[in-house]
Amino acid sequence: MADPDNRPFAIRQYAPDQLREALRRMYLIRRFEEGAEQSYMRGLIHGTMHLSIGQEASAMASCIELSDQDKITSTHRGHGHCIAKGADVGRMFAEFFGKETGYCHGRGGSMHIADVKTGNLGANGIVGGGIPIAVGAALSAKKLGRPDVTICFFGDGANNEGAFHEALNMAAIWKLPVIFICENNKYGMSTPAAYATAVPNIADRAAAYAMPGVTVDGNDFSAVAEAVHNAIARARAGEGPSLIENLTYRWRGHSKSDRNRYRTKEEIEDWIAKDPILRFRAELITHGILDEAEAGAIEAAAAEAVEQGIEFAKQSPAPSVTDVTRYVYAEA
Amino acid sequence: MPVEVILPKVDMDMSHGTLSAWHVAEGELVRQGAALFDIETDKAAMEVESPATGYLHHVTAKEGDRIAVGAVIGWLYAEGEEVGPAPAAAAPAPAEEPAAKPAETVSAPAEIAAPVAQTDKIRATPAARKAAREGGIALASLTGSGPRGRIQGSDVAQALAVYRQPAASVAEWSPQPGPLAVSTRGGEGVPLVMIHGFTADSQSWMPLEKAMGRARPLIRIDLPGHGKSPRRRIASFADLARMLVEAFDDATRAHDQVHLLGHSLGGALALAIADIRARKLTSLSLIAPAGLGPEVDAEALTGIIRASRAESLAPWLRRLTASPDTITDDYARAAMATRRDPELRAAQADMAQSLFADSTQCFDLRPALARLETPAAILWGREDRILPARHALAAGSECAIHRVEGAGHIPQYECPEPVARILARHLAGAEATAG
Amino acid sequence: MTTREISYSEAIREAMAIALDSDPAVILMGEDIGTYGGAFQVTLDLIDRYGPERVMDTPISELGGAGVAVGAALTGLKPIFEFQFSDFAALAMEQIVNQAAKLRYMLGGEASVPVVFRMPAGSGTGAAAQHSQSLEAWFGHVPGLKVVQPSTPEDAKGLLLAALADPDPVLIFEHKLLYKMKGPVPEGAYTTPIGKARIARAGRDVTIVAGAIMLHRALEAAEKLAAEGIDAEVIDLRSIRPIDHETILASVRRTGRLMVVYEGVKSYGVGAEISAMVAESDAFDYLEAPILRLGGAEAPIPYNPDLERVAVPQTDGIEAAARSLVRGEV
Missing domain, CATH: 3.40.50.970 (Thiamin diphosphate (ThDP)-binding fold, Pyr/PP domains)
Incomplete structure (x- = not known):
């Protein structure tokens, strides 16, 4: 978008407080993921988990305009979305530690982290599982006359699932207020998106469903924010869904079992050099939103919040083993 | 501040890992991200990168060690940082189990029963098994009317109906643990311990129990190889008497004093018990006791033991009574039902061999009878054809002898009313004397 | 109403x-x-x-x-x-x-x-x-x-x-x-509780649990059996999950015989669940015969009408099975 003052979209669009809060949440995501990794290595977290280090701009810029009434559906790589949508990291850690105080009372863990009260309908362990659900949430908004939009996160792997195609088609024919955000981090587990997907850009899929499709630099906060802003405007205006492809990269392996055999150290280092947080931070400093000391304070506060979160989770009680069937059905 | 090197969790189910190789020797410099050591888990081998740049010190794990996840295995010191004693680990190594393990506590592992040879098993419906369990009747003793001889609930009900006449309910009896089957029924006063005769079982006391009415506690002992007792083989009368003394001691432990009643072989055993447990006994009652002379109608015993059907059992049972009419066909069927278990018959045949070899009572309780100090009474049917009533004449001057009119070898079954009256007087008298 | x-x-x-x-x-x-x-x-x-x-x-x-x-x-x-x-x-x-x-x-x-x-x-x-x-x-x-x-x-x-x-x-x-x-x-609004079976026909000789079309076949079979003096109890299952343990167990305790009739493939089906439920319960002690399952054939549903008919339980089959169960032939 052409702009007379030449400043990036995000700087023009959002208030300084909003931008500082966005930076804070991006640091919170980074420190949270590192804290989770540390806790996992110490055996405090069992199962597995999928870290989103390197994808913070995609998560945060996509959610910056959302209220608690707006919904998101997330993926197995969903910690960042959850924090971007406003979740408390203490309750998230508690969930990862399997504690009763966790968002899912220890029943879901990393792969099902959710915070229904802030509109996060949950991470999903099934690739593409959340896509039709997001369309259903958008259908609810439309039928019940609510102004909410739904943001549907999924990875590049999910764009080859049948659910993706069926859901995009339905969202389009019914003009539903949903924004499909593909976080293309280049690999579905180990399979390159370029190998597995017939079109060069996943956003090209949008043409098949008569909706706008754009590919943006997913590590550029402002670029993501602008694309999502336009899609939300279109959705709220009743014009239907959009597809946005954020090109990004996960610094870590697919999950904790990943041996990273399918990519090179050089490639990983290239992407680490494109750190979306440092980039956004520099942008904010350049445009006078904050200075170096303020940025440092935000970063330190995030680290502090994560430490407190881990402590809260450690101290929290585990669920009672007699409650193994609790929450299967509604309680009378 | 040195940086700790821990053994990281690298696999989903990993609780321990084996340190297979160090890439850096103690004291050497390692850059962050460079290979520091290799670990092996059940599933994979993996290179672990150095968490920081520094000199490796305080290495606690050597190659080949199996180490818990999260354990500190060394420290990295920055250039110029002073290497003192090993610091304390920042976090307690392998911390608490993250969550409870509901599955392990909720579902017990399924146990697979070893296959059982078919011949050991009785074909019976669950309803029949339940009825037999509650009725105290051995399934092995019954013939099934269902397909392929399956015992139905109705078969058990029928057997119990016949068998119980005219007895009181079996359900009020509670079994007692011990090597021999002992069942007790509660009541007021000095308990009466009852030992049945050869080839009978505790249930044979039912008519007498009914005639006696509910008063004193009753303790019934099944002989080995009889009733619900194990099918144990015995080598001699002494062997048998030893088992009964043990069972008697176990069964009467809670009581200071008891009355003792025995019939036939049970009478001989009661005498043997009285001989060594005189102080425990208020009275002794013997109905047609064995062991007071050599003669015995072994033919009848063999006939009973050998019988495999009601028709072949009935004639021998009729020899036990004064009036053949006492043993109806139904009674014979019910009695055969309790004798259906081949192991029971084998055990009794074996016992007959050692106790009644060559048609002779091979054990002599007359010395015991002579030594008897306990108030005693002997009851004998006038028409006993199994053991001669004249054996009672071995009794001493203080022992009462009652000849029961109209009764054969089992007066307690044939004439329960007079037998109950005699016993009531005898027991009351003994209690009065003792009191 | x-x-x-x-x-x-x-x-x-x-x-x-x-x-x-x-x-x-x-x-x-x-x-x-x-x-x-x-x-x-x-x-x-x-x-x-x-x-x-x-x-x-x-x-x-x-x-x-x-x-x-x-x-x-x-x-x-x-x-x-x-x-x-x-x-x-x-x-x-x-x-x-x-x-x-x-x-x-x-x-x-x-x-x-x-x-x-x-x-x-x-x-x-x-x-x-x-x-x-x-x-x-x-x-x-x-x-x-x-x-x-x-x-x-x-x-x-x-x-x-x-x-x-x-x-x-x-x-x-x-x-x-x-x-x-x-x-x-x-007329009007009412609800049928989920998880409650219904005794569609009371009887004392055998419990037949069935649902959907099989209920009607079981009822028809029960009427034919009644003419011979065999009194079948027929339970309309209504709910598969949650299942009404108590109604089924109570009926088996009364009749001592159980037959489950269902159209799904016989193995690993509703019949297995109900049979196991009875076998695991105290109602087991009241059984006077093995439990019978009448389910669909171990085959896809065929096209040919005769094959299609024999692929799932029919009235005559239910009647014959119940008869032999009650007569003690099983």
Whole structure:
């Protein structure tokens, strides 16, 4: 978008407080993921988990305009979305530690982290599982006359699932207020998106469903924010869904079992050099939103919040083993 | 501040890992991200990168060690940082189990029963098994009317109906643990311990129990190889008497004093018990006791033991009574039902061999009878054809002898009313004397 | 409440109309449920009465459609999703089994998925292997789902209204051969409790548990047996998950014999569950004969009418099996 003052979209669009809060949440995501990794290595977290280090701009810029009434559906790589949508990291850690105080009372863990009260309908362990659900949430908004939009996160792997195609088609024919955000981090587990997907850009899929499709630099906060802003405007205006492809990269392996055999150290280092947080931070400093000391304070506060979160989770009680069937059905 | 090197969790189910190789020797410099050591888990081998740049010190794990996840295995010191004693680990190594393990506590592992040879098993419906369990009747003793001889609930009900006449309910009896089957029924006063005769079982006391009415506690002992007792083989009368003394001691432990009643072989055993447990006994009652002379109608015993059907059992049972009419066909069927278990018959045949070899009572309780100090009474049917009533004449001057009119070898079954009256007087008298 | 005779499909339609009238959150979704009226004419004219905003034709996208219904239920709507044939639910297993059934649990009770799936099921229409199955046991295996199987028009209406009132996902297996069956149905709104079986015929000699079309075959067999002096108790199962343990166990304790009749493939099915339930309970002690299962053949539903007939239990087979069970021939 052409702009007379030449400043990036995000700087023009959002208030300084909003931008500082966005930076804070991006640091919170980074420190949270590192804290989770540390806790996992110490055996405090069992199962597995999928870290989103390197994808913070995609998560945060996509959610910056959302209220608690707006919904998101997330993926197995969903910690960042959850924090971007406003979740408390203490309750998230508690969930990862399997504690009763966790968002899912220890029943879901990393792969099902959710915070229904802030509109996060949950991470999903099934690739593409959340896509039709997001369309259903958008259908609810439309039928019940609510102004909410739904943001549907999924990875590049999910764009080859049948659910993706069926859901995009339905969202389009019914003009539903949903924004499909593909976080293309280049690999579905180990399979390159370029190998597995017939079109060069996943956003090209949008043409098949008569909706706008754009590919943006997913590590550029402002670029993501602008694309999502336009899609939300279109959705709220009743014009239907959009597809946005954020090109990004996960610094870590697919999950904790990943041996990273399918990519090179050089490639990983290239992407680490494109750190979306440092980039956004520099942008904010350049445009006078904050200075170096303020940025440092935000970063330190995030680290502090994560430490407190881990402590809260450690101290929290585990669920009672007699409650193994609790929450299967509604309680009378 | 040195940086700790821990053994990281690298696999989903990993609780321990084996340190297979160090890439850096103690004291050497390692850059962050460079290979520091290799670990092996059940599933994979993996290179672990150095968490920081520094000199490796305080290495606690050597190659080949199996180490818990999260354990500190060394420290990295920055250039110029002073290497003192090993610091304390920042976090307690392998911390608490993250969550409870509901599955392990909720579902017990399924146990697979070893296959059982078919011949050991009785074909019976669950309803029949339940009825037999509650009725105290051995399934092995019954013939099934269902397909392929399956015992139905109705078969058990029928057997119990016949068998119980005219007895009181079996359900009020509670079994007692011990090597021999002992069942007790509660009541007021000095308990009466009852030992049945050869080839009978505790249930044979039912008519007498009914005639006696509910008063004193009753303790019934099944002989080995009889009733619900194990099918144990015995080598001699002494062997048998030893088992009964043990069972008697176990069964009467809670009581200071008891009355003792025995019939036939049970009478001989009661005498043997009285001989060594005189102080425990208020009275002794013997109905047609064995062991007071050599003669015995072994033919009848063999006939009973050998019988495999009601028709072949009935004639021998009729020899036990004064009036053949006492043993109806139904009674014979019910009695055969309790004798259906081949192991029971084998055990009794074996016992007959050692106790009644060559048609002779091979054990002599007359010395015991002579030594008897306990108030005693002997009851004998006038028409006993199994053991001669004249054996009672071995009794001493203080022992009462009652000849029961109209009764054969089992007066307690044939004439329960007079037998109950005699016993009531005898027991009351003994209690009065003792009191 | 007045009662009149209407058909099973009319009863379902009446229930949907009551729901659409009383709750603006209720919508109908499914393939060809609008102007076409549904493959079995169950929705018939509802589109004319409630319009396409509430009676939504979906594209032929079972997985996506079911998922949209799940997402809508998660966020405030109460969708009734019709599968054209319950066989097609195989395309949507992901959303039914991994999502609808588990969302409440995965989210620690913080979410609710009040969706209703209508599943036309069963053989007898010549539709062969992919349009005739009875797959209710598949879903009965999944905690988080509720699975019901109405046998009468009255229950078809009552169970659908109960399903809508239920905060959890409910699958209703409607037997295609029952759609035209008429029976007494009360007017107005009422619910048939989910999880309660019904003693359709009291008897003392044998308990026959059956659902859907099999209930009617079992009742017919029971009447024939009654002429011979054999008095069968017939239980209308109604609900597969949760299952009514107590009604079945109490009946077995009375009769001492159990036969389960169902159209799904015999092995690993509803019959196995009920048999095991009795074997594990105190009712076992009352059994006077082995438990019998009469289920579908270990084969897909065939096309040839004679083959199709023998592939699932029929009245004569039920009658013969019950007779031999009571006579002690088994």
